[in-house]
Amino acid sequence: MSTHATAEATELDEGETATFGMWVFLATEVLFFGVLFFAYVMTRLRYPEEFASAGRHTDLTLGSINTGVLLTSSLAIALAVRSVSLGAARAGAWLLVATLALGAVFLGLKSLEYWHDYTEHLVPWLDFAFAPPERNGAKLFFYLYFVMTGAHAVHLIIGLSLVGFMLVRLWRGRIDAASVAPLEVTALYWHLVDIIWIFLYPLLYLVSRT
Amino acid sequence: MNATSVSSPPAPEGVPTGDARPIEQSYLGAGSSLWSWLTTVDHKRIAILYAVAITAFFFLGGAAATLMRVELVTPRGDLVSAETYNKLFTAHGMIMVWFFLIPSIPTTFGNFLIPLMIGARDLAFPRLNLMSWYVYIAGACITVAALIAGGVDTGWTFYTPFSTMFSSSYVILAIAGVFVVGFSSILTGLNFIVTVHRLRAPGMTWFRLPLFVWAIYATSVILVLATPVLAMTLVLLLVERVLGIGIFDPALGGDPLLFQHLFWFYSHPAVYIMVLPAMGVASEVITCFAHKPVFGYRMMAYAILAIATIGFLVWGHHMFVSGQSVYAGATFSLLSYLVAIPSAIKVFNWTATLYKGSITFEAPMLYALGFVGLFMLGGLTGLFVAALALDVHLTDTYFVVAHFHYIMVGGSVMAYFAAIHYWWPKITGRCYSEGWARFAAVIIFVGFNLTFFPQFLLGAGGMPRRYHEYAPEFQLLNVLSSAGASILAAGYLLPLLYLPWSLRFGARASGNPWDARGLEWQTASPPPVENFETPPVVPERPYDYRPQAAAAEGGA
Amino acid sequence: MRELFAWHVGASPYAHRVDVLFWTLTGITGAVALGVITVMAVFAIRYRREAVMARGPIDEPPVTGKRWVEICWIVIPLLIFLAVYVWGANLYFQYASPPAKTLEVYVLAKQWMWKVEHGNGRREINELHVPRGQAIKLVMTSQDVIHSFYVPAFRVKRDVLPGRYAVLWFRPTRSGVYHLFCAEYCGTDHSRMGGRILVMEPEDFGRWVSSGAPTATLAAAGEEKFRAFGCGGCHGENATVHAPSLAGIFGHDVPLATGQFAHVDERYIRDSILMPSRDIAAGYPDVMPSFTGRVSEEDILDLIAYVKSLASAPSARGDIR
Amino acid sequence: MKAASLRIYIGTWVALMVLFALTLASSFVPLHGFNTAVNVAIAVAKAALVALIFMRLRTSTALVRLAAVAGLAWLLILIGLSLTDFLSRY
């Protein structure tokens, strides 16, 4: 995003403008996902038991590993921004590579998990495993599970492309300590996607594990 | 324009005035090929791109309305089939709301004027601005394709389970189009917010902003915070429709009221998206032609913010008979009355602005005064439907139809026309025929009232809305309404003739033909590409009008 | 003249109360609108630019209006609004709370007709006969999409949703024939989904409702179905399955296996039939099969009527509140 | 732009991991219906850490903080006011 500011706007101002713009965008993202959390709360209020028993069938191991992976990727990209703004472009590039790798691992594991869900008949619109008394509620749980994780995965893919793009620009020397704003803004987006997962994890994987 | 304003009177001291500059040297001369328009990142040119598209949609939506009104002349459904009628009001509502009225003032006048009014060179993200336009066009094409290919008969509200289980499959496409257009809204709103925060000229403090900027700013906040909710709700609707699983259909274990909550959480704030910019226009126009500072500037600004925020808390007033809990109904009704207070402030302050003014009645002023009166009537009838027990009787009748057309057509569309006439010389550098413009304003006002006032009576008498056929005792009022609609249509067609005519034959406009205040009038008409030759500095409050001086000069 | 106004005279005490509110509000808002428009017109003429007059200096501080004027026109409308709100809310609660003694009628909405079942089994379509002077309570559900039962003459309407029971009540006090409209858009023939409400003198109604040879009362039809679907096999007197007796439970609270209590109303019975495993009665095994897909909405209405008819029977279960 | 020290970043990550372990472990301890509350509280803490340190809200301007809070506040409006219906409907 280029910013033609008023004549006297400085580089620093432009960074601030971009950051503010991204935060406004993140607010819209919060509400975008917010609808899903809202739907989750209201539906769970209606089907507490069904959510509990359906929730036990999500893949806790993969979900937990992925949580660790994503939290670590957030650290990587935060450190990348830090390195670049301190002038260490090379270290920054490697940290971005790490971010990309962790993001890819997340998506890989997520796909594996979807595959397991498929083989265990947890996909509500295909031959669904749960029998009538719980069927309706469990269907809605898995419906929300797929919509929520699916929307999250789409965002992660967008995040990956942005990070990849930043890596290329860093490589070509288009980003340096003085013009770190685009990278910073990308990192903000990445962190938000991470925060969304922080909430998805307990709501989808930790329901009634006692 | 009338004699006084064409040869722009000597401005009071200290008020710099732009000149009439050769059109080739303005932003309009920066390129005339189609390609130069489609790739422009100049906010002024993008505004014109929007204006063209929006005008097309207004007449498309109006054509659907015209067909509906013709059908409703007789109680039997003799012109079109029931199915076609249902598709007509759905197309009418969807087009008018999402493709005309929501983008109308913000994307045209907001785009054109925000940078000019705050003394900036462009919006914060010019390329994003162009992208918003393309996203808007893409969404519009998708929806129009659905409406033409097979039509959608859900009503603009898409209530479940009708939309997910029973309506035709084109609903998928239509919803996808609305989803896409939502992103255009979000990006536009984001751009305005960042621009107003970051790019104000030196000296342009918050309380020196013109009220139009305040209004667009508040509108943008709503766009950014409400639209994502609609977007995700539509996604859920689509998934439910396609996969047959979902949280909205009781047959699947869902709850239809969940959908209604989500829809109105967006759509009630959206009605303020449609009226706040109109209020901003009214404040600019009335001060200019009363030649007086706006009464209670600060209170006007606060009222705008109050409407934008409280407006988010009242959505449940669309659900009083839906099966929502009565306690929730009581809460939402109370909050609806609270949101009416800032609107009341605005109406009274506009009136008070006239006091001891030095008033002239050029076309923009006629439209603006029409706006105030009709908005007030629409708003006051909002108080009827906000009263719980009255709404039980009036909901889903023509009373509601009349309520919102008074605000949206009588209010917002009137203000849109006020804006067109007020800023036309600035945008095009030409003057239109003042006589025709005033004539059209009067025709529209008369036609409008004849169209929609009878609908209040119909609604109070119990005629439900979305009715293709109706009980015979409602016929007389319906005939009156249809007659009014034809006058209204004629009124709307007039500007379509004399405005383009002025582009070729109109007199050249000076930089400040109305002797108005505000940065946009201090640059040339039309403005240069870079807006201001020297970056402006703002030394004073807005609306620095002096009625005594003007009257002494005008009355002499 | 009547045509120019299309007004339907109210036909119930509640309708009259709504009308008083309506006309009061019309008076207030009309006065306000007229006032504002008059003031605007006066200013517009008096302060037109040509008018030669001493306007004096602008007598207000730079960016604020006159404080006291602004406070006045915030506080006064607020008080009016609050009064109107309380008035409207008060009536709304009347609309939402049917009196204790009512004549119950079942209504089933579907695209695009209204099916009505009276307590004694008399059925009608797109018409509703009711006696004058008595409070009528409609228990309504929909078979497909959302509809809305609207009688302008009584100033009441209520959305009828699938999957749950909506209640609407009114007490007609003028006999006559009134419009019934579907007010919630429900598809192609939404505008034809109407009918008539016939308010009859009580004696005439009595005659009407017992004529037309109703086969059996609703409760009797329900009892018949109770046997046909095999409910009696478990819930009957000499059943071998350990299932709760349904006598005397309607309108009371029954204990659930979770330790909570559930209020037995139409919805609870419906859920018990369609989703028996959701709320398990305390002390009973979860063996009742779901009847989803086997019973129609009409069957359920009949079964409910039957269970209701047992409401006054003494309950054998000590744990009911 | 002030960059926080490496220690703070690593420390934050460690804290996140600890919270993550805590939330996972607590889920296996029966807390009489409070499991979800604990989980959500931990999630809020984790999100706050990410927002304050990684996203540097701690050192941001008031304007940026306002934008950050707005989305959340409006989501709470949506959920909160809707609950007046869903919790008192029957």
Ligand code: HEA
């Ligand atoms: C721009 C659009 C717009 C605006 C600004 C408004 C403004 C208001 N609306 Fe309206 N409304 C719609 C568009 C709009 N509405 C639409 C499209 C629908 C139908 C949607 C559908 O179902 O398809 C609708 C429906 C609607 C309903 C639901 C009706 C139903 O379906 O049953 C309600 C109920 O409360 C309502 C109330 C209000 C109120 C209280 C205001 C207030 O904000 C009005 C405030 C203004 C004033 C009050 C006037 C000025 C005040 C004074 C002069 C004060 C002095 C007065 C006194 C002292 C008495 N509206």
Ligand code: HEA
């Ligand atoms: C947002 C803005 C908006 C605007 C501007 C309008 C404008 C008009 N509306 Fe609309 N209306 C809605 C929003 C709007 N409406 C909504 C949201 C609904 C609810 C939909 C639903 O229930 O789902 C509705 C519903 C609605 C109904 C109720 C339908 C029903 O419930 O059965 C009616 C009936 O009279 C109506 C009439 C009109 C008329 C006569 C105009 C006039 O002002 C229109 C004037 C314009 C013209 C007349 C154009 C003139 C041009 C021509 C005639 C030329 C035609 C030429 C060519 C094809 C080249 N509208």
Ligand code: CUA
């Ligand atoms: Cu049934 Cu409309």
Ligand SMILES: [Cu+2]
């Ligand atoms: Cu509303």
